[in-house]
Amino acid sequence: MNEAGNILFSGVGGQGILLASEITAYALLAAGYDAKKSEVHGMAQRGGSVTAQLRYGPRVYSPLIDPGQADIQMAFEMMEAVRYLPYLHPGSKVIVNTQKILPPAVATGQAEYPEEVLGELTRRGIVVIPLDAFALAREVGEAKTANVVMVGVLSSLLPIAAEVYRQVIAARVPERFREVNLRAFAAGRNVSA
Amino acid sequence: MLAGNCLFRVVCVVTVASIEASSATIAAGGICCYEPDTEQEHLVTTPDRTALWMSGNEAIALGAHEAGVGVASGYPGTPSTEIMENLVRYPGVYCEWAPNEKVGLEVAIGASFAGARALATMKHVGVNVAADPLFTASYTGVGGGLVVVTADDPEMHSSQNEQDNRNYAFAAKLPMLEPSDPSEAREMVVQAFALSEELDTPVMLRVTTRVSHVKGVVQPAGPAPTRPAPEISRNPAKLVMLPALARKRRAVVEERMGRCRALAETTPLNRIEAGDSRRGFITGGVAYLYVKEAFPEAAVLKLGMSWPLPEKMIREFAASVEELFVVEELDPFLETHIKAMGIPCRGKELIPSQGELNTAIVRQAIDPASAPELFAPVELPGRPPNMCAGCPHRGIFFNLSRMKVFVSGDIGCYTLGFLPPLSAMDACVCMGASIPIAHGMVKALGEGGHSQVVSVIGDSTFIHSGITGLINSVYNNSAATLIILDNRITAMTGQQHNPASGGAIGGDTANRLDLEALCRAVGVRHVYKVNPHDVVETRKVLKEAVALDEPSVVISEAPCVLLPEMKERRPVSYYTRQENCVGCMSCIRLGCPAISWTAFKEGEAEARGYRRTQKGVSKIDEIVCNDCGQCASLCKFNAITRGEAKE
Numbered sequence: 001m002n003e004a005g006n007i008l009f010s011g012v013g014g015q016g017i018l019l020a021s022e023i024t025a026y027a028l029l030a031a032g033y034d035a036k037k038s039e040v041h042g043m044a045q046r047g048g049s050v051t052a053q054l055r056y057g058p059r060v061y062s063p064l065i066d067p068g069q070a071d072i073q074m075a076f077e078m079m080e081a082v083r084y085l086p087y088l089h090p091g092s093k094v095i096v097n098t099q100k101i102l103p104p105a106v107a108t109g110q111a112e113y114p115e116e117v118l119g120e121l122t123r124r125g126i127v128v129i130p131l132d133a134f135a136l137a138r139e140v141g142e143a144k145t146a147n148v149v150m151v152g153v154l155s156s157l158l159p160i161a162a163e164v165y166r167q168v169i170a171a172r173v174p175e176r177f178r179e180v181n182l183r184a185f186a187a188g189r190n191v192s193a
Numbered sequence: 194m195l196a197g198n199c200l201f202r203v204v205c206v207v208t209v210a211s212i213e214a215s216s217a218t219i220a221a222g223g224i225c226c227y228e229p230d231t232e233q234e235h236l237v238t239t240p241d242r243t244a245l246w247m248s249g250n251e252a253i254a255l256g257a258h259e260a261g262v263g264v265a266s267g268y269p270g271t272p273s274t275e276i277m278e279n280l281v282r283y284p285g286v287y288c289e290w291a292p293n294e295k296v297g298l299e300v301a302i303g304a305s306f307a308g309a310r311a312l313a314t315m316k317h318v319g320v321n322v323a324a325d326p327l328f329t330a331s332y333t334g335v336g337g338g339l340v341v342v343t344a345d346d347p348e349m350h351s352s353q354n355e356q357d358n359r360n361y362a363f364a365a366k367l368p369m370l371e372p373s374d375p376s377e378a379r380e381m382v383v384q385a386f387a388l389s390e391e392l393d394t395p396v397m398l399r400v401t402t403r404v405s406h407v408k409g410v411v412q413p414a415g416p417a418p419t420r421p422a423p424e425i426s427r428n429p430a431k432l433v434m435l436p437a438l439a440r441k442r443r444a445v446v447e448e449r450m451g452r453c454r455a456l457a458e459t460t461p462l463n464r465i466e467a468g469d470s471r472r473g474f475i476t477g478g479v480a481y482l483y484v485k486e487a488f489p490e491a492a493v494l495k496l497g498m499s500w501p502l503p504e505k506m507i508r509e510f511a512a513s514v515e516e517l518f519v520v521e522e523l524d525p526f527l528e529t530h531i532k533a534m535g536i537p538c539r540g541k542e543l544i545p546s547q548g549e550l551n552t553a554i555v556r557q558a559i560d561p562a563s564a565p566e567l568f569a570p571v572e573l574p575g576r577p578p579n580m581c582a583g584c585p586h587r588g589i590f591f592n593l594s595r596m597k598v599f600v601s602g603d604i605g606c607y608t609l610g611f612l613p614p615l616s617a618m619d620a621c622v623c624m625g626a627s628i629p630i631a632h633g634m635v636k637a638l639g640e641g642g643h644s645q646v647v648s649v650i651g652d653s654t655f656i657h658s659g660i661t662g663l664i665n666s667v668y669n670n671s672a673a674t675l676i677i678l679d680n681r682i683t684a685m686t687g688q689q690h691n692p693a694s695g696g697a698i699g700g701d702t703a704n705r706l707d708l709e710a711l712c713r714a715v716g717v718r719h720v721y722k723v724n725p726h727d728v729v730e731t732r733k734v735l736k737e738a739v740a741l742d743e744p745s746v747v748i749s750e751a752p753c754v755l756l757p758e759m760k761e762r763r764p765v766s767y768y769t770r771q772e773n774c775v776g777c778m779s780c781i782r783l784g785c786p787a788i789s790w791t792a793f794k795e796g797e798a799e800a801r802g803y804r805r806t807q808k809g810v811s812k813i814d815e816i817v818c819n820d821c822g823q824c825a826s827l828c829k830f831n832a833i834t835r836g837e838a839k840e
Binding site: 012013025026029030034035036037038039040047048049060061062063064066067068069079080082083085086088089102103104105106107108109111112113114117120124 | 246
């Protein structure tokens with residue numbers, strides 16, 4: 001229980017980022033860790049970039065991850081995997097949903113979506129774990145469970161038994177969506193991270 | 194799919210009965226279903242205890258409930274909003290959204306005078322609005338405990354300034370408590386009510402974004418104590434603040450703050466954490482957490498009571514350390530008062546006074562050599578917030594962007610009308626300011642000025658503090674057009690009811706203010722109503738109103754697309770007939786997140802059967818589209834069509 005870590009969640013409003021961070025937090029707590037999570041509400045909910053910061057360990061004081069200190073990043077959109085580069089360090093692991101959501105400047109033809117954007121991470125010694133979370137979510141029966149697929153991938157990087165996650169998901173999801181979310185978690189867990 | 198944070202759904206809670214730390218074997222205990230129960234929903238069972246996982250705002254609501262609060266009033270404002278939204282779910286407390294923070298605090302003062310424990314919540318700038326009753330409630334004191342929560346926003350995540358409201362405690366001569374995290378937030382609300390009654394004073398509780406919107410583990414204290422029933426007790430010498438009586442109360446304020454200073458020396462809210470005495474830190478609020486992480490071995494004086502300060506304790510601590518640092522976010526509040534005691538210390542010469550702090554900033558400010566090497570950011574297309582697909586405000590701002598008028602704006606989602614491609618807001622200062630600023634400009638510009646300036650304000654903001662401005666414009670005769678964006682909800686802060694929405698805080702039906710009748714009642718003879726989704730017709734009305742040389746109001750009526758009833762209506766999508774698209778970009782200029790532009794590469798236009806000079810085509814993302822039809826009303830080439838109704 002001496003382990004401590006910092007997980008940065010990033011993506012675009014509406015992708016289920018906050019819920020993914022909640023499931024992870026509940027799992028960490030159930031496994032005996034202290035945790036703190038920081039979110040910013042308000043402007044961020046209007047299609048802008050969204051982040052949540054989750055820190056865990058034997059005792060957590062600060063709710064904020066310092067620059068250079070994120071051990072794992074959960075990027076729900078490809079370009080958002082790179083936006084927070086100053087928070088990463090060589091060896092950081094970035095789980096990336098390779099979906100692209102075009103920002104306004106790209107959608108209106110005034111900028112281009114950067115090509116090969118994940119190369120910015122790998123060439124700095126950051127470990128990239130890419131997956132098409134939407135395709136996996138559709139395979140289990142519900143595209144909207146892509147966030148739980150991502151939680152499944154993350155789970156294999158954290159010192160928590162899969163059973164703990166399954167309990168948390170079962171507890172926090174309405175019954176009619178429970179099975180599909182458990183399948184989504186399993187699909188993510190099977191992605192080799 | 195996973196449900197969002199729907200507050201009233203039946204939620205199941207898992208109880209982890211046993212867990213072996215490393216192998217994490219879990220036996221699932223009772224899984225229970227229940228009606229709204231705020232504590233159950235947050236329950237976590239860890240190996241050594243049962244606790245709650247809560248945000249600071251949720252913890253403040255819990256603490257207020259535990260303290261037996263009877264009446265709570267507030268106005269929504271990030272980062273304070275969720276306090277009231279959570280408190281209303283507890284039994285035994287009357288909660289309401291007030292039209293503004295001044296009214297909210299006055300309601301709380303009244304409840305306190307009647308003997309109930311009362312809470313007023315607001316964001317930092319809301320205290321400016323409520324400052325008038327605040328400063329005099331300091332003189333009257335309280336009946337039941339009165340706690341005023343100010344939720345400050347260092348870094349301005351969702352605010353127009355980052356004022357440090359600790360200064361209010363000093364200026365209004367009130368005690369202020371300042372928690373560092375959700376756990377302390379719960380505790381300090383309970384302590385604040387007790388302190389309020391002990392000293393007969395309102396007590397301020399200051400939180401910041403990184404307390405309000407941080408989640409942490411909270412230990413509940415149990416059910417609320419039974420409190421005496423409220424009753425009227427007349428005491429005009431204490432409550433009627435005319436000069437002769439106020440002068441007497443002024444002396445009471447001094448005597449009370451003297452008692453509070455003495456209490457500050459002994460309260461467990463302030464504590465010395467012994468450690469390496471080469472460096473000592475005086476700190477409070479969220480900055481305490483950064484000090485603990487940056488210098489875990491150092492001696493710390495943590496001030497949970499930010500005002501008044503425990504001078505003796507500070508002196509003793511200062512004498513016990515070799516070098517004294519004061520670490521605080523924003524203003525040098527503690528530092529200024531500590532230096533005024535004649536105690537040498539270092540603070541803002543090292544620690545930034547702008548924006549939020551974090552552990553790294555604190556560490557490097559004091560040990561510059563500790564700065565690590567960081568990856569530089571990569572330049573990427575920005576992802577600024579945007580009005581939602583189908584937002585009714587877009588139709589108004591698109592028109593304003595074409596009208597060559599100065600747009601005096603206000604506070605709300607519609608402030609995003611400032612952003613390109615609409616770029617249709619020229620000023621925004623504070624709640625309600627849009628109307629008087631337009632009036633002042635018209636008076637300065639003189640003849641013809643009224644047709645060069647319009648003001649734009651949302652329904653909730655108009656009620657908050659726009660109405661008096663409109664009365665002034667009519668009374669003092671300026672003819673700048675006012676546009677009221679009535680989307681039937683306080684949208685920016687996450688869908689709170691207001692006096693024009695027809696609903697109360699808990700969702701009950703409430704009187705719905707008739708905005709048109711109100712405008713006519715204050716003397717506006719020209720009141721128009723438009724459907725902003727009909728962009729072309731709206732333009733005609735706006736032009737007519739702006740040309741008038743008498744006061745005019747245009748009420749833009751269309752509900753926020755995020756309202757639950759709007760989400761449930763299964764919107765029909767518009768789609769693009771790309772064969773008809775001539776690439777004129779009329780729809781693109783709306784800046785709708787559902788519409789994207791594909792530029793043609795060289796020769797592509799002809800190859801795809803378009804004019805050789807056509808630069809590209811637009812496309813509607815039918816999943817994102819919310820069925821407003823603004824783009825269709827602009828398209829002159831029959832390239833945008835409404836689809837069939839979805840099943």
